[in-house]
Amino acid sequence: MGADNGKMIRTKDLTFWQKIYLPEVFKGLRLTLSQIFKPKFTTMYPEERFQPPSSFRGRPILVEENGVERCVACGLCSLVCPALAIEVQASETELEKERYPVKFEINMVRCIFCGFCEEVCPEEAIIMSNDYELVFSSQEEAIFGREKLLFSAEQMRDRLEFLRNNR
Amino acid sequence: MDILIPSIKIAVVLIALLTSVVFLVLVERRMSAFIQNRIGPNRVGPYGLLQSVADVVKLLMKEDIVPAAANKPIHDLAPIISIAVAMTAFAVIPFGNTIELFGTTVKLQIADVNIGVLFILAITSLGVYGITLAGWSSNNKYSLLGGLRSSAQMISYELSMGLSVIAVILVAGTLRLDTIVEKQTAYVFGWFPAWNMFLQPVAFISFFVAAFAETNRLPFDLPEAEPELVGGFHTEYSGLKFGLFFLAEYMNMITASAVVVTLFLGGWHVPFADMLGLTGFTLSLLQILAFCGKILLVLLFFVAIRWTLPRFRYDQLMDLGWKVMLPLTLANVLVTALILLAF
Numbered sequence: 001m002g003a004d005n006g007k008m009i010r011t012k013d014l015t016f017w018q019k020i021y022l023p024e025v026f027k028g029l030r031l032t033l034s035q036i037f038k039p040k041f042t043t044m045y046p047e048e049r050f051q052p053p054s055s056f057r058g059r060p061i062l063v064e065e066n067g068v069e070r071c072v073a074c075g076l077c078s079l080v081c082p083a084l085a086i087e088v089q090a091s092e093t094e095l096e097k098e099r100y101p102v103k104f105e106i107n108m109v110r111c112i113f114c115g116f117c118e119e120v121c122p123e124e125a126i127i128m129s130n131d132y133e134l135v136f137s138s139q140e141e142a143i144f145g146r147e148k149l150l151f152s153a154e155q156m157r158d159r160l161e162f163l164r165n166n167r
Numbered sequence: 168m169d170i171l172i173p174s175i176k177i178a179v180v181l182i183a184l185l186t187s188v189v190f191l192v193l194v195e196r197r198m199s200a201f202i203q204n205r206i207g208p209n210r211v212g213p214y215g216l217l218q219s220v221a222d223v224v225k226l227l228m229k230e231d232i233v234p235a236a237a238n239k240p241i242h243d244l245a246p247i248i249s250i251a252v253a254m255t256a257f258a259v260i261p262f263g264n265t266i267e268l269f270g271t272t273v274k275l276q277i278a279d280v281n282i283g284v285l286f287i288l289a290i291t292s293l294g295v296y297g298i299t300l301a302g303w304s305s306n307n308k309y310s311l312l313g314g315l316r317s318s319a320q321m322i323s324y325e326l327s328m329g330l331s332v333i334a335v336i337l338v339a340g341t342l343r344l345d346t347i348v349e350k351q352t353a354y355v356f357g358w359f360p361a362w363n364m365f366l367q368p369v370a371f372i373s374f375f376v377a378a379f380a381e382t383n384r385l386p387f388d389l390p391e392a393e394p395e396l397v398g399g400f401h402t403e404y405s406g407l408k409f410g411l412f413f414l415a416e417y418m419n420m421i422t423a424s425a426v427v428v429t430l431f432l433g434g435w436h437v438p439f440a441d442m443l444g445l446t447g448f449t450l451s452l453l454q455i456l457a458f459c460g461k462i463l464l465v466l467l468f469f470v471a472i473r474w475t476l477p478r479f480r481y482d483q484l485m486d487l488g489w490k491v492m493l494p495l496t497l498a499n500v501l502v503t504a505l506i507l508l509a510f
Contacts, residue, residue, distance in 0.1 A: 022372070028475040032202045042206040 052130040054162035057115045060106060061129045062149040063156055069146070070125035070153075073101040077117035077126050085110035086117060104149060108134055109142040118163070127159050176277050180257060188417045189219040195470045202474045229406035234306060237403060241304035246404065246411035249297030253418035256290045259283040260425045261345045262458050263435045266451035275435075275455065276345060283344035284332055287426055288325070291381060294419065295321040298383075298390055298400045301412070305403035313399025316481065317390035320380055323488035324387075328377035330496035331370035334503045335363050335430050348434030362433040369499040371431045373492050378423040380488070383416065384469060386476040387484060424465035425458075432461050 017023050043050055052058065063070045073090030089103040117126045129151065136142040153160065193208070193215065200207025209215040233242055263275030280286055295318050302314020339347040353361045364371045380387040391399040401412045428434060435454035479487070 025472070025476065029471055032475045033471060035204055036198075036201040038204055040201075040206050041204050044206075 050132075052132065054130070054158040055166075056130045056132075057113050057128040058131045059108060059113070059129055059134060059144075060111065060115075060117055060126055060149075061131075061151045061156070062104060062146070063125050063127060063160070064150045064152045068095065069100070069104075069150055070097075070123045071101050071104065072097050072099045072123055072125070073104075074099075074122065076120045076122065080116045080120045082114060082116065083110040083112045085112075101146075104146050106144050106149065107142060108136070108144055109139060124160065124163065127156060127163065129156065129159065172271075172273060173277060176273075176275075177258075180262070180277060181254065184254070184257060184418060184421060185414075187421060188414055189223070190216075191417050191421065191466060192219045192222070192413075194466070195473075198467070198470050199474050202471070223410065226407055226410040231406040231408060232403075234403050236306040238304040238306070241300050242403075243408070245297050245301035245304060246408045246415070247297075248300065249294060249415035250411045250418070252290055252294040252297060253415040253422065256287055256419075256422045257425065259286050259344055260422070260429055261348055261434060262425075263451055263455040266455075267447055274345075275451070279343075279345065282342050284336060284342045284347070284430075287344075288329055288332065291419070291422070292321065292325055294381075294415075297412075297415065301404065302390075302400040305400070307403050309396045309398075310400050310402045313390045313396045313402070316396075317383060317400065320383075320387065320389060320484060320488075323485060324377040324380035324492070327373050327488065327492035327496045328381060330493070330500055331367075331374040331377065332430065333500050334367050334370040334496070337500070337503050337507055338363060338366055344429055344434075348429060348436065351433040352436045360433060360436070360438040362431065362436075364431040364433075367431070367499070367503070369495065370503075373496050373499070374431065375427060376487075376492065378427060379469070379472065380484075382419045382423045382469075384420065385473040386479050388478060389481060389484060420466065420469055421462065424462045424469065427465050428458065428461040432465070434458060 071088075073088050075088050075090065078086040078088045085107045087103065087105045087107075088101050090099050091102040092098060093100045113128070115128050118128050121127075196218070197207040197215070207215065208218040211217040211221045233239055258277045259280055261274075261276040265272050265274050267273075278286075298317040299314040302310040302312070302317070305311070335347065336342060339350045341347065341350075347363075351360070351362050355361045355365075359365070379385075383390050389399075390396075391401070396402070401409055404412060435458040437453055437457045440450060440453060440457075
């Protein structure tokens with residue numbers, strides 16, 4: 001284009017039947033009308049909910065094992081987070097892991113669900129869940145603290161297995 | 168009595184038209200959804216039947232915004248012209264033969280005028296004023312472009328529409344719509360219904376294509392052309408005034424289908440109904456139902472075409488109108504006239 005002064009060049013000429021247009025219209029109609037009887041993709045949302053596969057990146061959560069979170073508060077997730085959504089404050093503990101987060105907050109308004117935190121975590125402590133239903137009525141409500149983030153390892157088994165097999 | 172019967176007919180036809188518009192919108196939305204493998208609106212009422220009612224209530228409660236730079240009287244007048252024209256055109260369409268009610272024979276046509284076809288052509292071409300004035304009075308470049316496009320398009324396609332109607336008139340020998348329908352109740356070779364669709368296939372196709380252009384439906388919806396013109400002539404309309412344009416568009420669709428049915432598909436004629444031995448009231452009822460059924464089929468075809476074909480480019484539209492349809496319909500009139508002259 002361009003060089004030929006905007007004049008259209010057909011590489012293939014239309015046949016006579018294509019030029020009189022009507023048979024092509026009926027071809028198109030046959031295609032669209034045949035779609036009517038095909039199964040629909042729509043799910044009736046509030047009644048029927050989509051169950052995401054384990055590869056789905058829903059909201060990030062913290063894994064809890066034996067009543068304690070796995071997190072050692074190394075701060076890597078907070079460092080790698082491109083949207084600066086994660087805030088971690090570390091402290092010492094008597095447990096074997098020695099460190100734990102006193103404060104762990106994810107601002108779900110900022111989170112972009114990239115999954116970098118999950119990828120960078122050395123302890124498999126922060127992973128992406130399959131929860132996609134996020135509704136807030138204020139900015140403050142969107143900041144998820146530990147009580148909303150902690151899930152037991154059994155609950156998250158599918159995702160943990162997926163990570164082990166695909167990393 | 169002279170006033171009572173026409174006013175009852177007007178009331179019945181108007182109510183039928185308005186309710187069928189409401190359901191036509193739903194039918195279109197459901198059908199488009201099914202074509203796109205979706206389900207469509209099904210929440211309001213059983214099977215979503217009340218969806219359009221909810222939409223109408225929503226439109227009624229919306230604020231009516233008029234642009235500061237708009238020409239206010241004309242801005243108000245344009246939707247009224249559109250809706251009045253859309254309602255008027257149905258007046259001459261015979262939706263049945265005659266019906267016996269309480270001892271009087273009622274002709275199922277509001278206005279039995281002897282220039283029926285001409286009346287329809289005249290009234291539908293007035294519809295362009297509504298759209299053009301809406302586009303001009305809004306003082307918005309997109310609206311103006313939409314209005315201009317619609318006037319150019321309607322004028323171009325009215326020619327081929329008129330010429331294809333002339334072929335029908337030549338066959339029927341009259342401008343009366345009821346006589347045109349009656350002529351179609353005959354049979355060719357004694358068994359084949361003499362619908363103008365079969366006698367005048369070229370006129371039928373060109374009239375149908377022109378009807379798409381006249382009602383601003385895809386593939387000829389250039390006056391609206393959402394991706395190019397932000398909605399065209401009704402960009403600056405909101406609330407009930409937008410609702411009136413919407414109503415007028417769908418009503419035009421029904422009227423266009425009714426005209427197609429009357430001129431080409433035998434109107435209220437049910438083939439071989441006379442052989443079933445039906446008489447009187449039942450036959451009249453069957454004929455009205457047949458008329459409505461035919462209209463419904465044509466409407467479904469309108470909708471299916473909308474979701475099948477992409478929009479024409481403006482130059483393609485004009486090419487088709489002036490270089491293809493006009494010579495084709497002219498030739499059709501010529502051939503029809505020669506054949507009628509020869510036999």
